Amino acid sequence: MELKNKKLSEESFFQERKEVLTHWVTGKDVDLQEAVDYLKQIPKHKNFALKMRKAKADGITLAQPRAGVALVDEHIKLLQYLQNEGGADLLPNTIDSYTRQNRYQEGQAAIDESMRENRSMLNGFPVVNHGVHNCRKVLDAVELPLQARHGTPDARLLTEIIHAGGWTSNEGGGISYNIPYAKSISLEKTIRHWQYCDRVTGLYEEMGVEINREPFGPLTGTLVPPSMSNAVAIIEGLLAAEQGVKNLTLGYGQCGNLTQDVAAIRALEEQATEYFKEYGYEIDLTTVLHQWMGGFPADEAKSFGVISWGAATAALAGATKVIVKTPHEAMGIPTMEANAQGIRSTKQTLNLLKGQRLSISKDLGMEKELIKAETKCILDKVFELGNGDLAVGAVKAFETGVMDIPFAPSNYNAGKILPARDNNGAVRYLEFGNIPMNKEIKDFNNQLLAERAKLEGREVSFQMVVDDIYAVGKGTLVGRPEIK
């Protein structure tokens, strides 16, 4: 079938759906009308979409951790701990990597081994294996809205199961859950799959159940220039809106320079609103900032410094939600105690900063306009490549390197661009690859990096990029050469 940015027809959707629900045995338990009835009677305080809308109206920033383990009862224990001891405002269900690759058989083997070994052999909750009734069991056990957070290129069955299971938010998108998460799955395929997921959400909306959708903002989480991630977020937002999504949270991964981070969140919100208006979609728009997604210091005290700075940035930017890291970040998956600590230090910072916003200054205004201008250069070309069709345009944009995400594993990503930090730590384009920026923008980026190179007495090079990748883990934002 030809890819098009157009609401899926009822016929084709339900035909596809029949097949999707056979992908794993738990698919047979999904009954749309029964699910709608179930969702209508869950308490309002457990609905993700309502909580996000209220937070925005109140001008506060909500804190959400990442968390998921192999077994249902252990997973419930974990979420209850993060709710009660961490003080989380929203709860996640981080899904394991086998499920993300639709390898349910291997997931089942790992569940069995986890039971035998009495420790989680999975890095998340294998939700497809556990099925609808276990999703509901989890929801019953907590007093907060639930979201699935994963990285699944084909999340069609997962989406059916989580929403029928009462989880009222789903993270992902056809670009953001492909390019950073897959190696050899075509973008055409994943955009089509996520049209299906968005259509599921749209159906629930049409049947009177509000569901939140969140494209994955940070992408590879490593030195992604804000205009590139904002372009992806706006495209995924528009694609979702076409399928009937109404409650949308667009995301961004903290880069570390306060001015740039605040500018990026505000540019994202403003520019997305403009595009939704232009294309006639009415959207409840909120934003999320992800605390620093790159390498962390091994030391826990230092990690608290990184975490708190992410929380402060989210508050000062006015993001509706912040995704929280933990003091165990450098060591891999955290204990639940460390996870709760991350939330508590985040919440303390958010509470201290309640109502405080970074005031508009000349620097902030300029940075915001720069990000918007860069994003527009990209989006204009995407629309042009697709002859006005955004889905087609997105596929062609990645083919031609017009869109290009640094450090992505996908073969469908050109991998020609390189980012690096300027002297103030803001992320700039070092290599533009085929990104169609205008000359003014290119010159500005080049100039800033030349200034850094001069200060450091070296050439602009890949070594600069490598230094930046490891810098935060070593305690600084900009990866300066070591003084010998």
Place this chain on the structure above:
Amino acid sequence: MELKNKKLSEESFFQERKEVLTHWVTGKDVDLQEAVDYLKQIPKHKNFALKMRKAKADGITLAQPRAGVALVDEHIKLLQYLQNEGGADLLPNTIDSYTRQNRYQEGQAAIDESMRENRSMLNGFPVVNHGVHNCRKVLDAVELPLQARHGTPDARLLTEIIHAGGWTSNEGGGISYNIPYAKSISLEKTIRHWQYCDRVTGLYEEMGVEINREPFGPLTGTLVPPSMSNAVAIIEGLLAAEQGVKNLTLGYGQCGNLTQDVAAIRALEEQATEYFKEYGYEIDLTTVLHQWMGGFPADEAKSFGVISWGAATAALAGATKVIVKTPHEAMGIPTMEANAQGIRSTKQTLNLLKGQRLSISKDLGMEKELIKAETKCILDKVFELGNGDLAVGAVKAFETGVMDIPFAPSNYNAGKILPARDNNGAVRYLEFGNIPMNKEIKDFNNQLLAERAKLEGREVSFQMVVDDIYAVGKGTLVGRPEIK
């Protein structure tokens, strides 16, 4: 002798000095010329004044903890730990409370008991009891500059001993080490005592040894309106300059609202510079921000949030130094491990923010001008009361409540003013007492607090102040009434 803001005459200083050095047996070991020779040969990297000047030139913020225990060897162990494991940039010697009250006999008893019990029975290092050679022993054992931090109304002997002992910075001042630290010692007396201390510093400067002086900025550390603490800092700076102090660090205690805190530090630096210029003093001026001095949360993760936010504020303000709290703050004196953790989270935040400054915005500019205008109202009246003499003016200003520090224990403080936070968490004047602000300023403060009272549906009252005092310990900045 009549108090005057005039450099002490050589004759009167040395006459007084003879007596001062008899206050405790260790006074006899102080030999000025020998001390100058000793100080001239200590390595440059152990000189506080030089390190502060260099940090300002480099645009970085240095981190300094508080720390001190009863016994010399234990104290050295503590400082080495904070240097090596904490990564401190500057080291403190926090002095115990008996020494602060010149109760050397009791200090000696506690030293003896600490030896017997093998735990520190003192809340600091009893430096007068330990004497010059032990100060030097401490300096020899570390690779960083040393400062005495205390709260001693009569620090004359202490000052003689620490500088002869190679410690190149001294905290305190005739107002800032009286009003918040004493009950019934007249301001006239302590200003005179601190003229002596400043004159000691001045003498060293004249003999070719640079010594840093730091008036104590945060005062009672509890909701002190920035203009009041800035007025004290500028007065103490001018009094110190008159005695020959050349390297001066003026301080401010974080209140929690970013705009106000940054405005306060910048207003302090700019306004002090103007006054020094006006009165013809050439001063190496630097600034210090104290991380939140009020109540802390008992939870360590939450405390890290408070600590990191203080570090971020110092960096964004461009303060030369930040005084670091610890995750044990709510529990009293921290273990050395907790102390080092506080430094590490602070340093991580400072490093991430290196080079980042809060850009000037309309809000920031207005807040800075407000603080300067309020400070000028106070200082103008102080000069007027003293007929141009600042020392006399300061004494009279406290007598008449023109200067008035909230929650201060001193009988020489009027205690008529009350502070409270506005809706954004900035500290405002709730009761002005006898502070001579102009009508515009009074109206503005009143209006902001009326807005808060309205939002909270209660009257402006002392209960609001009490709620603000405990708010940060409970997790928020503004002490809102509990919703019942």
Place this chain on the structure above:
Amino acid sequence: MMKTNIVLGVIGADCHAVGNKVLDYAFTQGGFEVINIGVLSAQEDFINAAIETNAAAILVSSLYGHGEMDCRGLREKCEEAGLKDILLYAGGNLVVGKQDFDSVKERFEKMGFDRVYAPGTSPDAGIADLKTDLAEAEEMAHYKQDFKKVS
């Protein structure tokens, strides 16, 4: 009804005034007549104030870690001064360093304190305890009086 007098102060070389001012406010609001001798107060200052005002309780604060040394012998000096059965409360950061509060409490109770409060305790807890303790003391006094009548 006449208000009950209580003596409030910060003991020893301690100059922490904020909590002192808040306790003054809270106990006054709570219905007590507070005689606040302020910071930097010696044991004798507490005792003299209690005698002068016929106080029912002495509330000792210590925030700076030397409380253990400063409070030693206070109960004995009260007895010597004729303040029999006066209630002694202590609260704050009573010792240097992070110590197990239960052991701190035990040490202070051995020193003759009736109530010992951990850092961060709300004034309301102290007010409630004081009311309970005073009511009990009064009951005991009545009981003694009744006993006299009977015997």
Place this chain on the structure above:
Amino acid sequence: MMKTNIVLGVIGADCHAVGNKVLDYAFTQGGFEVINIGVLSAQEDFINAAIETNAAAILVSSLYGHGEMDCRGLREKCEEAGLKDILLYAGGNLVVGKQDFDSVKERFEKMGFDRVYAPGTSPDAGIADLKTDLAEAEEMAHYKQDFKKVS
């Protein structure tokens, strides 16, 4: 001199590409010919690439915590495929949760890995180790050859 071929990849269902790209750069700079099979690579992908390129070492990364399961049996499959004595290195966040690294290392060494690296190890350490291990292997090969000649 011809460069030594080495196979680099991220095993299992793991898509962490950043470290992979940095290792590629670092080992290439270090003088090796890197055959980078990228993320989401099966054991068979590593083995096939090693056979095709006559590689001297296989460098396995795993960042997502499933490394222990994904790496089981790799040594045995190498042997079966005729890759005798090939060097096997593993590094990253190899297991779920914060575990004592020494025990993780021991488990991986039992599985036949020659070198096991903790999270956050610099690529330089791996490069140095690889040069040492290859030099030793060469020496051993010479020794075997000499021994043949003599005998």
